[in-house]
Amino acid sequence: MAQDERMKQTLVSDPHLNPLLDGEAEAQRPVRVASRIVWRIVDVIVGGVFIYAGVIKALDSNRFAVDIDNYKILPWFIGVRLAFYLPWLEILCGLALIARKLYLGGLSILSALVAIFIIASIVAKVRGIDITCGCFGHASKYLSFGGHLALDFVLLSFVLLLLRSAHTQSDTLRSIDV
Amino acid sequence: MKTRILTFILSILWCAMARAELKWEQTTLELHPAIEDKDAVGHFKYQNTGDKPVRFKSVRTSCGCTVAQTQKDEVPAGEKGEITATFHIGERTGTQIKTVNVETDNPGQAVTVLTLKAVIPQLLEIKPTFVYWQADDAPQAKTISVTAAKDSPVTQIKVTSSNPEFQTKVEKVRKGEFKIDIQPKQTSKPMSATLTIQPENSPKMFNATASVMAVAAAKPMWTPPLMRQAVAPPPGTSPTPASPQP
Amino acid sequence: MARQALLLIALAFVPAIGEAIYFRDRVSWQTPVPASELVTVDLARGWGTNAIWVDARTDEEFQRDHIPGATLLNEDRWNELLPQFLAQWSPDKKVVVYCSTESCNLALEVARRLRNEAQLKDVFVLQGGWEEWLKTKE
Numbered sequence: 001m002a003q004d005e006r007m008k009q010t011l012v013s014d015p016h017l018n019p020l021l022d023g024e025a026e027a028q029r030p031v032r033v034a035s036r037i038v039w040r041i042v043d044v045i046v047g048g049v050f051i052y053a054g055v056i057k058a059l060d061s062n063r064f065a066v067d068i069d070n071y072k073i074l075p076w077f078i079g080v081r082l083a084f085y086l087p088w089l090e091i092l093c094g095l096a097l098i099a100r101k102l103y104l105g106g107l108s109i110l111s112a113l114v115a116i117f118i119i120a121s122i123v124a125k126v127r128g129i130d131i132t133c134g135c136f137g138h139a140s141k142y143l144s145f146g147g148h149l150a151l152d153f154v155l156l157s158f159v160l161l162l163l164r165s166a167h168t169q170s171d172t173l174r175s176i177d178v
Numbered sequence: 179m180k181t182r183i184l185t186f187i188l189s190i191l192w193c194a195m196a197r198a199e200l201k202w203e204q205t206t207l208e209l210h211p212a213i214e215d216k217d218a219v220g221h222f223k224y225q226n227t228g229d230k231p232v233r234f235k236s237v238r239t240s241c242g243c244t245v246a247q248t249q250k251d252e253v254p255a256g257e258k259g260e261i262t263a264t265f266h267i268g269e270r271t272g273t274q275i276k277t278v279n280v281e282t283d284n285p286g287q288a289v290t291v292l293t294l295k296a297v298i299p300q301l302l303e304i305k306p307t308f309v310y311w312q313a314d315d316a317p318q319a320k321t322i323s324v325t326a327a328k329d330s331p332v333t334q335i336k337v338t339s340s341n342p343e344f345q346t347k348v349e350k351v352r353k354g355e356f357k358i359d360i361q362p363k364q365t366s367k368p369m370s371a372t373l374t375i376q377p378e379n380s381p382k383m384f385n386a387t388a389s390v391m392a393v394a395a396a397k398p399m400w401t402p403p404l405m406r407q408a409v410a411p412p413p414g415t416s417p418t419p420a421s422p423q424p
Numbered sequence: 425m426a427r428q429a430l431l432l433i434a435l436a437f438v439p440a441i442g443e444a445i446y447f448r449d450r451v452s453w454q455t456p457v458p459a460s461e462l463v464t465v466d467l468a469r470g471w472g473t474n475a476i477w478v479d480a481r482t483d484e485e486f487q488r489d490h491i492p493g494a495t496l497l498n499e500d501r502w503n504e505l506l507p508q509f510l511a512q513w514s515p516d517k518k519v520v521v522y523c524s525t526e527s528c529n530l531a532l533e534v535a536r537r538l539r540n541e542a543q544l545k546d547v548f549v550l551q552g553g554w555e556e557w558l559k560t561k562e
Contacts, residue, residue, distance in 0.1 A: 058443065062451060077454055084444045089436035096432060105428025241530055242482045243500065269502035271537065275529075308510055308542040372507055385503050387510050 039165055046158050047097030050110060054090030061087070071124045086113070097162070107163045114156040121149060199228040199287060200253065206293040211267060213327070213382070218265045218296040222278070225258045235281040237261060243268060244276040244294065263294050273297050301327050302335070302377060302384050310389045311365045319347075319361040322386055324375060326354040334378040341371035344388050360388050368392040461535060463548040465560045468520045476512055480523040480534040481554070491522065491557055497534055506542070513544065522550035522557065 057064045065083035069076055089109065096106030125145055203223040211218040226232050233252045239245065246263045253259055263278050278292040302324055309320040326332035335356050337346045347359045360373065370389040376382070444451075468475055477494035479486050486496045495512060497505045513519070519538060523530035531549045538547045550556065 061443065061447065065451070076452075080451060080453060081444070085436060085440040088440045088443070089433065091439075092432050092436050096428075102428040102432055104425040105430070105432050108425055108429050109432055242485075266500070268500040270499045270533075271541075274533075304541070306541060306543040307506070308544070310515075312515065370507070370511065385507070387507050389510065391514055 047094040050094035054087040058087035111159045118152045200224045201227045208295045220263045220294045221260045222292045223260045226253045233283045238279045240277040246278045307386045312391045319359040322358040324356040332377040338374045339371045344371040462551045478521040480530040519547040
């Protein structure tokens with residue numbers, strides 16, 4: 001174990017073995033730092049959006065239950081319970097993004113939630129059901145169906161980008177971590 | 179011969195052109211019965227401005243509280259008449275709208291809808307008319323507001339409770355406005371009272387009800403949300419709280 | 425990643441259950457509450473013993489036939505009948521008022537007075553009225 005640690009230290013600190021420490025990589029450091037900052041900003045914005053969406057729904061769970069029921073996919077007794085649960089899941093995942101704790105888990109849950117919302121909206125539209133989105137509670141009721149879908153796709157794109165970026169970073173670290 | 183045929187044809191044409199028409203003075207009447215009135219009566223006047231008589235096939239009211247009567251079943255050409263609609267006020271409040279459907283044999287005017295709008299004056303407006311406490315609630319006083327009609331001479335009201343377990347206190351807020359504070363002595367057992375509210379110098383009486391509810395239905399034992407459908411639905415699960423008291 | 429996701433899913437239950445317990449009396453857990461004051465026969469029947477049926481028709485019509493267990497409350501004898509109705513009412517009940525047909529507004533008037541004067545919540549009018557009940561009874 002101790003030997004592994006020493007080897008790891010050597011790999012990380014030896015500029016010949018750690019490509020990140022050679023001279024050329026040194027020149028790219030400001031770019032990497034700027035990139036990290038940008039991704040952090042995106043983390044905070046996306047996390048903030050989901051926290052906001054979750055808070056709006058948590059403040060009026062009854063109304064959210066009606067919105068879920070309007071999709072006519074789930075029976076009322078399941079939908080009303082989800083109406084209490086989902087907003088808090090969103091809030092916690094948003095916080096996970098901002099605090100960078102349980103980060104990957106939060107991103108994966110959020111991507112699943114948004115994907116499910118998109119599918120449910122399309123199914124409802126195909127069935128001719130006139131729905132309010134429920135994404136931002138009744139605050140988004142004035143969005144057209146197209147606007148609602150566009151917003152969902154934008155959110156999903158950002159979440160998937162963050163997920164991909166996080167995977168890339170952890171792959172890089174894992175490749176050093178022997 | 180030709181003259182007779184011509185006369186015959188002209189008379190047929192004349193009959194075809196002859197028309198019947200009931201012209202109504204008003205098809206909507208607004209009534210303002212006095213406080214002590216038991217009925218509100220509207221007179222829908224008409225005249226047959228056509229050349230043919232008009233026969234009433236039916237006269238139907240929108241509810242049993244209104245009765246409509248025609249003076250005659252058939253109205254000769256040029257004649258006037260009226261349909262009298264009597265609306266029995268009973269214990270109704272506010273603006274009441276009742277309709278009378280008049281069906282005639284005139285194809286151009288088969289059904290006419292007459293509307294009677296009665297604005298029922300209330301000597302006293304009482305809000306709410308029902309106050310309650312649930313079992314073991316704190317027996318705090320609750321308030322009923324009483325507002326006298328604008329032009330009424332009510333300067334004082336008297337309140338009597340049918341059950342001495344409910345205490346009442348009357349306070350004059352301003353001219354024509356009063357508040358009644360009701361308080362039960364205890365809320366550990368169900369009981370109720372009828373509060374009789376009588377304006378000074380008026381024989382008319384108004385009621386309100388105060389109740390202490392029976393023991394509230396037992397709250398179900400908590401089960402995890404997703405498991406709840408596996409449990410028999412508990413009795414008396416309430417959707418929204420009734421909170422009538424400000 | 426899966427472990428993190430499971431942890432978040434589990435953690436979210438805590439505030440959700442707390443909120444559900446806090447608002448447990450203000451939510452209809454089994455059936456949806458209709459958005460408007462009109463309620464169908466099926467939905468009202470689904471409320472079972474939580475529903476109080478109120479007949480807004482005349483005394484004669486009520487005597488002839490009425491929904492089993494219904495209470496008579498009409499405006500002809502409002503002051504006399506209201507206390508009898510209130511004696512049966514409790515805050516967890518849903519009131520379903522009916523009259524002869526949907527076009528007859530007796531039920532609407534009675535429902536309005538129960539909401540405005542007695543300030544009761546959860547007062548509904550039966551869509552289709554007495555006739556609709558008879559149809560579904562068959």
